[in-house]
Amino acid sequence: MVRLYLANDTSSRAAGAERLADAWSERTEIQLIRTSSRGAFFLEPMVERDTPNGREAWFNVAADDLPRIVAGVGGTPVAEIPFVQQQTRFTFANFGITEPLAIDEYQTRGGLKGLAAAQGLSPEAIVGELRLSRLRGRGGAAFPVWKKWQVAQQTGSEHKYIVANADEGDAGTYCDRMIMEGDPFRLIEGMMICARAIGATRGYIYCRYEYPAAAQTMRFAIQKAREADLLDCDDSPFDLEVVVGAGSYVCGEETALLESLEGRRGVVMAKPPYPAESGLYGRPTIVSNVLTFATIPNILAQGGAWHASLGTEGSCGTMALQLGGRVKQPGLVEVPFGLTLRDVLDRFGGGMAPGSRFKAVQVGGPLGSLFPESQLDIPICYDAFAEAGAILGHGGIVVYDDETNMVELARHFMAFTADESCGKCTPCRIGSVRGREILERIQRGQGTAEDLVLLSDLGETMKTASLCALGGRAPYPVLTAIEHFGDEFRQGVEFTRPA
Amino acid sequence: MRTQFGARLTEALETCRPAPPDKPNILKTLLAVQSSLGYVPASDLPQIAQVLGVTDAQVAGVLSYYSDLRTQPPSRHLIRVCRGESCTANHGLRVLRAIQDHVRVAVGDRTQAERFTVEQMSCAGNCAVSPTVIVDDEVHGRVVPSQVAALLERYK
Numbered sequence: 001m002v003r004l005y006l007a008n009d010t011s012s013r014a015a016g017a018e019r020l021a022d023a024w025s026e027r028t029e030i031q032l033i034r035t036s037s038r039g040a041f042f043l044e045p046m047v048e049r050d051t052p053n054g055r056e057a058w059f060n061v062a063a064d065d066l067p068r069i070v071a072g073v074g075g076t077p078v079a080e081i082p083f084v085q086q087q088t089r090f091t092f093a094n095f096g097i098t099e100p101l102a103i104d105e106y107q108t109r110g111g112l113k114g115l116a117a118a119q120g121l122s123p124e125a126i127v128g129e130l131r132l133s134r135l136r137g138r139g140g141a142a143f144p145v146w147k148k149w150q151v152a153q154q155t156g157s158e159h160k161y162i163v164a165n166a167d168e169g170d171a172g173t174y175c176d177r178m179i180m181e182g183d184p185f186r187l188i189e190g191m192m193i194c195a196r197a198i199g200a201t202r203g204y205i206y207c208r209y210e211y212p213a214a215a216q217t218m219r220f221a222i223q224k225a226r227e228a229d230l231l232d233c234d235d236s237p238f239d240l241e242v243v244v245g246a247g248s249y250v251c252g253e254e255t256a257l258l259e260s261l262e263g264r265r266g267v268v269m270a271k272p273p274y275p276a277e278s279g280l281y282g283r284p285t286i287v288s289n290v291l292t293f294a295t296i297p298n299i300l301a302q303g304g305a306w307h308a309s310l311g312t313e314g315s316c317g318t319m320a321l322q323l324g325g326r327v328k329q330p331g332l333v334e335v336p337f338g339l340t341l342r343d344v345l346d347r348f349g350g351g352m353a354p355g356s357r358f359k360a361v362q363v364g365g366p367l368g369s370l371f372p373e374s375q376l377d378i379p380i381c382y383d384a385f386a387e388a389g390a391i392l393g394h395g396g397i398v399v400y401d402d403e404t405n406m407v408e409l410a411r412h413f414m415a416f417t418a419d420e421s422c423g424k425c426t427p428c429r430i431g432s433v434r435g436r437e438i439l440e441r442i443q444r445g446q447g448t449a450e451d452l453v454l455l456s457d458l459g460e461t462m463k464t465a466s467l468c469a470l471g472g473r474a475p476y477p478v479l480t481a482i483e484h485f486g487d488e489f490r491q492g493v494e495f496t497r498p499a
Numbered sequence: 500m501r502t503q504f505g506a507r508l509t510e511a512l513e514t515c516r517p518a519p520p521d522k523p524n525i526l527k528t529l530l531a532v533q534s535s536l537g538y539v540p541a542s543d544l545p546q547i548a549q550v551l552g553v554t555d556a557q558v559a560g561v562l563s564y565y566s567d568l569r570t571q572p573p574s575r576h577l578i579r580v581c582r583g584e585s586c587t588a589n590h591g592l593r594v595l596r597a598i599q600d601h602v603r604v605a606v607g608d609r610t611q612a613e614r615f616t617v618e619q620m621s622c623a624g625n626c627a628v629s630p631t632v633i634v635d636d637e638v639h640g641r642v643v644p645s646q647v648a649a650l651l652e653r654y655k
């Protein structure tokens with residue numbers, strides 16, 4: 001019997017993995033192992049098998065390719081796939097290799113070493129290791145992780161909480177989903193290390209409604225971890241639970257998330273107090289992104305200095321970039337910080353999808369800036385992006401082709417903010433609606449020259465006066481679209497109303 | 500007041516009744532009701548509020564805030580078309596138009612549609628195999644307008 005590996009990740013299934021599994025369900029000559037995905041989604045559905053020289057893979061497989069695969073004809077060694085081979089995988093090292101819920105495989109491949117190391121350290125020493133690592137939060141805000149942990153550690157309270165922010169709402173991002181579906185014990189291990197460092201009694205994984213498979217995998221993984229006695233913190237049981245949201249983007253903002261976790265409307269709260277001092281039910285709470293927690297086991301296992309040696313001065317470690325849109329090779333790319341945007345698009349993205357031409361790339365989700373061809377040499381790190389007035393966000397990179405209408409795209413962004421605004425602060429609640437209306441006027445060819453001035457003025461107000469990043473960042477994609485593709489906007493202004 | 504879901508609603512609510520010192524969790528309760536009944540009927544708000552020990556207004560506030568909480572009975576099949584950036588870049592709007600042309604139901608129209616309801620959703624996290632269409636719980640990737648008819652044929 002030939003053992004074949006096929007990914008069971010949502011995107012792999014959407015690409016056809018499930019059709020293969022169904023078609024081959026009664027084939028006795030094979031044993032199908034459902035793994036996580038390599039993240040090379042342009043090759044999915046991809047089937048792998050073992051050879052004496054490591055795994056070989058067959059790409060974009062159809063059900064009738066099975067005889068070829070069983071005969072071992074036409075496979076490509078996985079180590080020779082440039083998209084995979086050029087990456088530096090630490091957090092995603094297991095992807096495509098292991099079965100997500102096999103705790104023994106996780107352990108065989110180095111899992112739980114970070115937790116074991118943490119158990120030999122004092123809480124202060126764990127925070128010290130994180131300080132040395134210079135890890136910054138991967139959800140978007142890039143706040144130094146150790147500072148948050150230190151505040152929660154030093155704030156006295158009978159109960160403390162840990163929340164994994166799995167409300168991965170930024171369009172163009174999917175690495176948290178991959179982690180939860182593909183390597184769930186890594187997230188649990190990261191959270192357990194945090195629990196020990198701050199003395200937490202309970203943890204929650206706040207998972208968006210749109211990710212049912214991720215929520216289910218995490219529930220199974222928590223059950224397995226409990227059975228393996230992994231969910232103990234200093235000899236007392238640590239309660240870990242998956243909580244599902246209900247379709248609100250702003251619940252990815254930490255204070256709104258905590259409101260939602262308590263069952264209320266997910267409305268943003270003014271800070272301070274920060275959640276690390278007073279969060280869930282008024283107790284010290286660490287809210288961190290899934291990718292942040294999943295990065296921590298390796299840091300404890302290999303040391304903070306190891307992590308600090310990767311990447312750039314201000315952005316240490318690796319970043320999980322998620323390529324999407326009109327690139328030829330969309331997928332997950334884990335590389336140390338510092339490569340240029342052009343490098344990533346060329347080396348991993350493989351250029352544009354057949355028949356399309358590059359127009360712009362957006363980095364950092366629906367609140368991220370647009371970059372034209374002339375600005376692609378920007379290094380991927382927090383500092384360079386901050387200097388350019390842009391954000392790396394959660395690492396989403398979406399490429400648009402020349403068929404994209406920039407006025408419509410700008411309207412789409414403003415409409416998104418208008419839909420998703422929690423309504424707490426005026427600049428975001430009213431500003432996004434007025435912004436959308438102005439863009440709709442321009443789209444209909446009924447705009448005036450003052451409308452562009454008004455839009456820019458409105459943008460500045462939203463940037464400075466909004467309570468959270470939703471209102472504060474919403475103008476960036478719109479204003480960068482106007483900055484780089486101004487002609488398209490001016491057409492809508494000038495044609496119908498000549499001065 | 501007895502509603503059409505009387506016993507099922509009571510059963511769903513029983514699991515969410517807060518045991519002191521726990522505080523009531525309105526969102527969790529509404530999700531449990533939706534999972535049991537398929538939606539949250541407006542006429543049941545008073546009973547939900549009463550079990551949780553909160554006001555009707557608090558429940559209504561949470562119900563209206565979250566887009567995935569539904570107040571109308573669902574059609575047999577729910578089609579969700581992703582309008583995230585990667586799907587937009589891959590011309591997902593053309594897929595949405597093809598679906599609307601095919602099923603002849605306007606986006607968000609829950610009252611007229613028996614077989615299909617069509618909704619737009621924000622990013623489904625399936626960006627690398629976009630455009631994305633989710634029918635019930637099945638995620639379809641790399642959907643092109645010409646495939647729409649065949650894809651929907653499977654959902655009777």
